[in-house]
Amino acid sequence: MTEAVKTPIIPLEEQELLTVNGDEAVAYAAKQSLVDVVAAYPITPQTIIVEKFSEFVANGEVHTEFVPVESEHSAMSAVVGAAAAGARAFTATAANGLALMWEILYIAASLRLPIVLAVANRALSAPINIHCDHSDAYGMRDSGWIQLFVENVQEAYDTVIQAFKIAEDERVLLPVAVNLDGFFLSHTLENIRILPDEKVHEFLGGYRKVPKVKVDYFDEEVPLMLNPARPLTFGPLDLYDYYFEHKMHQVEAMKRVPEVVQEVNEKWYELTGRKYGDGILVPYEVEDADVIVTVLGSTAGTVRHIVKKLRREGKKVGMIRIKMFRPFPHREIAELLKNAKVVGVMDRGISFGSYGQSFLEINTSLYDYRKKPLLVNYIYGLGGRDAPPELIEKMFEELLRDAEKGVVENKLRFLGVRE
Amino acid sequence: MTSTHKEPRGWKDLPLGAVSYRLSTDYKTGDWRALRPVVDLNKCVKCMLCWIFCPDMAIVWDGEKIVINYDYCKGCGICAHECPVNAITMVPEPTE
């Protein structure tokens, strides 16, 4: 949710009003971000991003080289090549497309290439399904990418631009995936405010700047790119004598991500008047709440709608939207949750044979606390199953009953599935 | 360049992005060799075929003659086999 607006540097009247769907908003953001190379392959519900961007290319509105690759594997491979060559690179996909990219996701992160990927979240086959869930995004959680989830179309636009800023920050240099719920955001028209092109350019500091690196065979630091003036070797063979050390680089880079995300969120707020919590977590009515629900993506709006309703009825409920899933904000979320009686963790995906993926994280977050809430995992919305307000309300009622009883009998619950 | 770092290095001393930081010219493959090519410069007609075909870039033209760089030569024997005038012979590597 957009919080109370202070006077932004760019007044609202200078932020053009657009009525666009989430995919179009993402394409606009990429267009304004001076992207050098876009390589993408069509897959519902991401396709509109590629189509829209192709229009910008066809009309000469961007300098971008658009590479209409023959698969998502090649899309990710091409943006790795492009980013290594010094370009700002962007791609987008969903579901099986993201799964096909999987191998190269790890490579993009390990080579420290600040690629931005928009994922229009969709369920994985089989059976084939084109609708929203988060199993695709959860599938890439260990790949070394930063993962951000947005709630609405405005945030999709804002976050894609911020993603370039975060990815390219020298403290970070990691790729960023911006997740928007398939159809619920990708195909939903909402009114948004966009910045003038030059303000976006300014925010990003113009074209991509390449960081420097020190290797023994050059006296000075040289640009970390494929550069005929200072040749470097990307992607060497790394055996047990060095691989572990290289993974430490990624571990350390991830540690620096939260502060950068928070800074960028704050800068964006000053510029536009819009911010999303602290950029990592977006809490609502949690201070005195007995029952708190955590959720990712567009369902957060529906949850907030119900929290408002229940608060009006005097029930002590609250919610936290997890905007950043990787790196996971363990301490931050534990601090917000520790005083609740019951926490309902909503997952639009499940690790078969275990729990929902964010539930595992939240369990881990709270383990070290002496006083901690009871936890319930709600698996919901698989394959695009709608989560209407009534269903969310039913979940809260269950949780309130659990809070009253002080005991949770069934930790893993399925919301909205037919028996 | 000689490095001041201890090898193998800790992660803090490795370059970003896992790019290689040394050239393989620092890594001598000459000790792989069981047979050593020896050039008879009196026979050599300077056709340069050994230089062309050497897989290890171990044959160097110094401006006047070919020189075998035993730091890198792995002793495959291609040079001896391809030499049109049999100026190169493969001899057992001295065991000392």
Next chain:
Amino acid sequence: MPAQTLPQIPIKKGEPAYKLWIFEPGWKGELPLILNPRQLAEQKRSALLPGHRLCAGCAAPIIVKLASFAFRGPTIVVNATGCLEVATTIFPYTSWAVPWIHNAFENAAATASGVESAIKALKKTGRLPWDHVDVVVFAGDGGTFDIGLQSLSGAAERGHDFLYILYDNEAYMNTGIQRSSGTPKYAWTTTSPVGTVLPGKTQNKKPIADIMVAHRIPYVATATPAHWLDLIKKVRKGIEVNGPAFIHSLSSCDRGWRHDTSLTIEVSRRAVDTCYFPLWEWTPKTGYLLTDRSLAIARNPKLKQPIEKFLEIQGRFRHLLKPENRHLLRELQEYVDSVWEDLLNRAANAPR
């Protein structure tokens, strides 16, 4: 060895033989194509440095070295997973004097698409300090015939300006000699072993270069390191055309082909002499043209050697020389002859 070097061509006397290729921003011009061996030795340095850990007698570094003699200026090399990639970049070392990237096995062409597109975008926005930067891919048969074919075909269809050099050692040598679709019929590999029932691989080699011709890209050729002059010329042509170019170079592997390390060039020569691996080039304008030794054989068929000449020095075909397998040998000879006849019919410069 000095850490920082500038390209000095011709090489001055007494200069180190191994140097990085450095093109300072603003470098103009074009490295000359040199075909005289002495002048080559005086004026060219390999883009592949010594100290790499490929097997003694491997053909791949010879191909890379020869190809780099044809580079015309700033060049970025993309390498698919394989022996060449693994053995030339064992961390912390690199044998590459030019900028180089390895992404994964099946995506060298897609990676090159991205690199080439980045170069275009940088140029368009005035951020490329050279007139052109060439992109050259090296990939083995596994990464080209098999797992990388989709990405190669896609990149060729999109028309990216890059040269793809296939070094074909006719099996998955990096993982220990498993058959690929580039392995010839009746060859022994660890996954097409010679047993009591099966005589090695039972399928023919995939016609990869013809598949690339079917894409009607600007340039396709075959080559071997033995025919080094032919190879250098073809690489330069492949770099100079606008759009994708593909060179299929045979690349003997003494471990997998089971021959003496000194016979690497010899076996490549015999592959051409027996018409097992004919040398040709193709452009949309000229069609197929025989080159070098293959053109000589076409003009004088007496030069054509029987297939045994190619097989007899390789352990992977040892079983074919046994009396009980004579029919297999005959079949193989017939196959080679029919493919050669087919090529003669297609080649514009073959005598009719």
Next chain:
Amino acid sequence: MMLVRYMLEIRWHGRGGQGAWTAANLLAMAAAYDGKHVQSFPAFGPERSGAPILAFTRISDEPIDLHSMVYEPDIVIVLDPTLLKNVNVVSGLKKNGLIIVNYEGDTDKLYNMLGIKKDEYKVVVTPATKLALDILKRPITNTPMIGALIKAAPIVSFESIEKAVKKRFPGSIAEKNIALIKEAYKLAKEV
């Protein structure tokens, strides 16, 4: 302009290819021009031309939190009268809700097809197919329904509708659609 409630939810019924989603989008765009917060989305499926489809528009004075489908609409708009035979278009419609149908013909028959009693809901009809065939020469019935809607409930200004149509369609097509909306507006009547 009529004041909208906290949030107005509209459900569009059409067949694939008739432009129900486009109409939902046009209405949302127009409301956004009027300074409202909007949402518009289809009930997403792989349907091809001809299959019955749904689209939704939400219009609100406040930012819209909800991201779920619409189950209890305030207004239902039916682009194709042949849908009435198979689709229960009044499902979930709020009490005193509004139904707008592309229809010309017998009123009793319409009520019968809708399965509702007189005075249960407000029902407005306009001969959209006939008008579309006259003006566009094609049976695309989405834009005329917007004309009927704003006559029945002036939830967005005509100026904003015009602006949205011009933004969405190129020159002459925009003009024809605007003419069509005006005609449908004129002929729309409560039955």
